[in-house]
Amino acid sequence: MRKISFLMFFLAMATINMALAQGKIVTGQVTDDTGETLPGVNVMIKGTTTGTVTDFDGHYSLEVNQPKAALVYSFVGLKTITKTIGNQSKMDVVLGADAKQLEAVEIVGYTKVNQATSVPKIENVKEIVTPSVANGLEGKATGLSIQQSSGQPGAKANIRVRGMGSISSSADPLYVIDGVIVSADPVVSDGNGADTDPLSSINPSDIEDIRVLKDAAATVLYGARGSNGVIVITTKKGKAGKTKFNFSGSYGVTQINRGNFKLMDGPTYASTIGKMHGIPDTGINTDWVDEAFRLGKTQDYQLSANGGNESVKYYASMGYFQQDGILIGSDFDRINGRFSLDDQVNEKLSFNIGTDLSLSNTTNAGKGEAYSSPLSGAYGNSPLVSGRDDHGNPLPRLDEMNTTRANFLYESANKYNKRNNLWGGVSGKLNYQINDDFSLSSTNSYRFNRSLSNSYTAPSTFDGNASHGRVDNSFGNRGTFTTTNLVNYEHTFAGKHNVSVMAGTEYQSETNTWGHLKGTSLPSGLENPSSASDQFGIGGKSYDFKFFSLLSQATYDYNGIYYASLSLRRDGSSRFGSKNRYGNFYAVGASWNIANESFFKSKLFTDLKLRASYGTTGNASIGNYNWQNLFSYNTYLGNPAAYHYQLGNENLTWEKKVKSNIGLDFSLIDRVSVNVDLYSEKSKDILLSQQLASSSGFRSIKSNIGSMVNRGIEIAINSQNLKMDKFTWNTSLNFSYNKNEVLTLNAPMITNSYRTIEGQPYNRFYLQEWMGAEPQTGKPAWYVNENAPITKETVQKSSSLFYAPNGRVATTVHGEANQIDAGSTMPIWNGGITNSFSFRQFDFSFMFNFRGGNKILNSTLDYADSDGNYLDNQVAAANTNRWEKPGDIAFRPAWGSRGGNQPSTRTLEDGDYLQLRNVILGYRLPQATANKLKLSSVRFYVSGQNLFTWSNFSGYTPTTVDNGATFYEYPEGRLVSAGVNVKF
Structure with missing residues (x-):
């Protein structure tokens, strides 16, 4: 045939x-x-x-x-x-x-695109130069919020789909790569810095397609694991034709983006902090930020080949990525390879096999709260001391006028925290077309992750002096087997009634092992645990879990006008006891393509569709043994002993989410397309700790006792502004708004400056309200915010209460001020806008992303704007708006005042920002020139990343704030790179 x-x-x-x-x-x-x-x-x-x-x-x-x-x-x-x-x-x-043509044939996850939902492709993720594809998604899709946890190369980003979906369980989305569910949890988390992102194992150049599944119609087929949304990644496959090679290479440099953050120089420090503490002006003026941060270098080289004939197609790639962090002692490199083979054996049988391997190495500079960290030193070291001797060599210790005397220049050269990760897997998919209507498919995959973390601190360092050197090695292994087997039925009746039915099973088994070995008292120059004379902290664990699922979906489409779907999934998991081991999840969806109706006649609207869906999904990311009674082992009187470690709860069940969505899609004169979604997602049976009577011997037990809801609106607009023979201009805009509310909670959750209470959004700031300087004495002061009115007589008799200039009652005693609801830790709105231009051989694009509605607790200012109570360097702004004499109305109290850095709204700032995320200018050689060079195409480009950020945040950048607070953050850098793409 x-x-x-x-x-x-x-x-x-x-x-x-x-x-x-x-x-x-x-x-x-x-x-x-x-x-x-x-x-x-x-x-x-x-x-x-x-x-x-x-x-x-x-x-x-x-x-x-x-x-x-x-x-x-x-x-x-x-x-x-x-x-x-x-x-x-x-x-x-x-x-x-052509979106209209593709809608009917695109495969997302298990099955075709569900027309009751909207799952547009995320474009141009490769434009962002980063180890992880996650960073390339920022500002590219509605409902997707990405918060960088650190500027550390390869650090894991916090990704949320339609808000915070859980309180104590994981709120991360589910990741599906080439139809296989993969784990996004790090195998080893040693607490020494930002966790490595497992998505950094994927080469962005190998990605063909990325989709974000959000509503019930799109996520229900993932049942108990789709509660927090699903990110579906499809990698490239071979195409028919002679072998084509694609080479891309780029090189770039990154520098620190200082934003609004500026510290005192030497003379200013001497005349303020130095004068207060009796420190003379040494004439030294060290810029410790320059010492801690460097010009980082990034290089990326990728080579791929694909080709074949109508029967056999193949794709192969290999790549190398290397990035120096802008902070000394931090870097990331990765080498990766991927191979895929598709074979159409005959008219009925086809199969695909694929394999991939990725090896990465990360060096982490350490957290900012460590005294020896470059971050701590950059923010806090006195500019009146030098970190180097007369020959430029780092000094082991700083002068006594420095708070800790730790010199991060010496520490960084004599300690490290390294992590090695090996990711890989092999998968195979078999398709058999039984007849024109029925087909079978089987997808089988085994994936593994090997991780090794090595941390070493030399005896001569500040951190290693007391322990005579320290070493900490951790290792972990993960293996995951997944098999998915489906049967599909498709038939068209009378040329108009399109019916599709899918049913199948899925089984996944994962095994994890982890261990660590710590030691101290190391001979100089030896870095292995076996060399430590005092070995301690030897430990390890292993665990596994299994899922078994039944899944099905039926869809009906009448002549491209009316569409309906019903999806069911039943999940069983070893993470729950026998009483609640299985859970049922469902979704119904429908759409009405009004533009295809015979009565629809419009020159303005060229496409118009209504969508709706309703259903349930679940969250099984609750840990593996929360339902069981657990025992732990230790020693008692020198003998091994076991003790009851956890009280089990056999009634523990799935966290569930009820999702409803209404959507409208329309196009105007085939030039502007708009997608609007209104949604509500209610999380029920949230897993929380329930307090127990002390007589039980336990403080709490895990129970399903909470509920929370996220409601919002999403708008996506794509516009073809100009389309001329030689010039085009396109714009893409997306905007998302999400409101979170905790509905039920067994008891308020209060942790330091945070509260989660019923009727309020999750994890709000609760802080004393900063008033400023008491006008007569210059002491730090806070508004009382009394629960009952305070009489004038009470104020007059008090030694601490007074009337602020605005008439409100304030106090100079921090404990007399009541906390107020000070704002959200989580962004409420976010989005992005991209403009793309092409003119003859040139292309140009720029992208802005934005986020806001949240507050940032800038805890760095507890030391960097502490009114001179520490030897730490201060922000330059510390000299402004400060009390100097009686009667002054000032934000900052008098120099040397005590207590002004206690928790309050003094250091609470707006988190709103607008960032010029990416700019690219490209030039493609004329085809005739490329042909003369025996090449298919050649494109040169230059790009800029994180170029400017507009924000009132007083730190480096609000983009790397984790969980609403920042303390000596590792900021994102400003990157400029150049590259070339060659196809031959």
């Missing part, structure tokens, strides 16, 4: 070419919007049956004898375009994706 098809294809080509009359020859090349050449594109003379098709390199040649002819270019899944020939003899064409 296939040979006959090929014969007919070439006979048709020959017939078309023979039918052409003599005329002008028009040639050109057709590519897609990524620059890939397109074979098999139909090129027809408009209004005739005369035409040709492009060859394997996308080239075509057509003789045209009509003086005012136009050519029509068409390809399945891509937009059809028409171009007038005029005087041109060479016409290169770019075909973009």
Whole structure:
């Protein structure tokens, strides 16, 4: 059959070419919007049956004898375009994706795109130069909030889909790569710094498609694991045609983005802090920020090949990525490879096999609260001391005028915290087409992760002096087997009634092991635990879990107008006891494509569709043994002993989420497309600690006793602003607003400056309200915010109470001030806007992302704006708006005042920001020039990343604030790079 098809294809080509009359020859090349050449594109003379098709390199040649002819270019899944020939003899064409055609055939996860939901592709994730693809998603999709936890290369980002979905369980989305659920948890978390992001194992250049699944219609097929949303990643596969190679290389430099943060210089420090503490001006003026931060270098090289024929297609890639952190003692490198093979064995049977391997190495500079950390020193060291001797060598200790005398320059050279990660896997998918209606598929995968963390501190360092050197090694292994087996039925009745049914099973088993070894008292120069004379902290653990699931979905589509779906999933998990081991989840969805109705006549609206869905999903990320009675082992009187460690709860069950969504999609004159979604997601049976009577012998037990809701709106707009022969301008905008509310809670959750209470959003700031300086004495003062009115007589008799200039009652005693609800730790709104331009061989784009509605507790200022109570350097702003004499109305109290850095709204700041996230200017060589070089295409580009951030935040950048607070943060850097993409 296939040979006959090929014969007919070439006979048709020959017939078309023979039918052409003599005329002008028009040639050109057709590519897609990524620059890939397109074979098999139909090129027809408009209004005739005369035409040709492009060859394997996308080239075509057509003789045209009509003086005012136009050519029509068409390809399945891509937009059809028409171009007038005029005087041109060479016409290169770019075909973009046709969303209407793709909607019916795109596969997302287990099955086709559900038309009751919206799952647009996230574009241009490779534009962001980063070890992890997660960072490339920021500002690219509605409902997706990404908070960088650190500027450390490879650090794990906090990703939330439609808000905070759980309180004590994981709120991370589920990751699905090539149809397989993968774990995003680090195997080893040693507490020495930012955890390595498992998504950094994926080479962004290998990614074909990324989708974010949010509502019930999209996520229910993942049942107990889709509660927090699903991110579906599809990697590249081979395409028919001769072998094509793609090489990309880039090199860039990164520098610290200081934002609004500025410290005192030496003379200013001497005249303020030095004068207060009797420290003379040494004449030294060290910029410790310059000492701690450096010009980081990034290089990225990728090579891929793909090709094959109609039966066998293959894709292979390998790459190397290396990034120096802007903070000394931090870096990341990765080498990776991937291979995929597709074989259409016959008309019924096809299969795919794939394998990938990634090895990464991370060096972490350590947390900011460590005295020897470059972060601690950059913020706090006195500028009046130097960290180097006369020969430029780091000094082991600083002068006595420094708070700790730790010199991070010496510490960084004599200690390290390194992590090595090996990720890999092999997968195979088999498809069998039983007949025109029924098909079977089986996907099987085994993935593994090996992780080793090594931490060493030399005996000569400040941190290692007391213990005579320290070493800490941790190792972990994870292995995950997954098998998914599905049967599909598709049939069209009477040419209008389209029915699709899918059913199947899924099984996943994961095993984890972990161990560590710590030691002290090390001989100088030896860094292994076996060299430690005092070995302690030897430990380890292993655990496993299993999931077994039944899943099904039925859809009905009437003539592309009315659509309905019903999805069911039943999950069983070893994480729950026998009473609640299985859970049922469902979703119903529907859509109405009004634009396809016969009565719909509109020149303005070229597309119009209503969508709705409702259903339930679950959250099983609660740990593995919370339902069981657990015992732990230690020693008692020198003998091994066991003790009851955890009280079990066999009634423990799934956290559930009830999701409802209403959506509207429309297009205006085929130039502007708009997607609007209104949603509500209620989390029930949230796992929390329930207090117990002391007589039980336990403080608490894990129970399903909480509930919370997220409500919001999402808007996405894509606009083709200008489309001319040589110039185009497109804009993409997305905006998300989410409101969170805790509905039920067994008891308020109060931790330091945070509270979670019923009727309020999760994890609010509760702080004393800062008033400023008491006008007469210059002491620090806070508003009382009394629960009952305070009489004038009470104020007059008090030694601490007074009336502030605005008439409110204030106090100079911190304990007399009541806490107030000071704002949200979590952003309420976020989004991004991208503008893309093309002119002849040039392309230019820039992207802004934004976030806000939250507060940031800048705890760095507890030391860096402490009114001179510490020897730490102070922010330059500490000299402004400060009390100097009686009667002054000032924000800052008198120099030397005690207690002004106690928790309060003094250091609470707005988290709103607008960031110029990415700018790219590219130039593609003319095709004739590329052809002379025997290349398919060549593109050069320069890019800038995190170039400017507009914010009132007084620190470096609000983009790396974790959980609403920051303390000596590792900021994102400003990166400029240049690169080249070559296809041959």
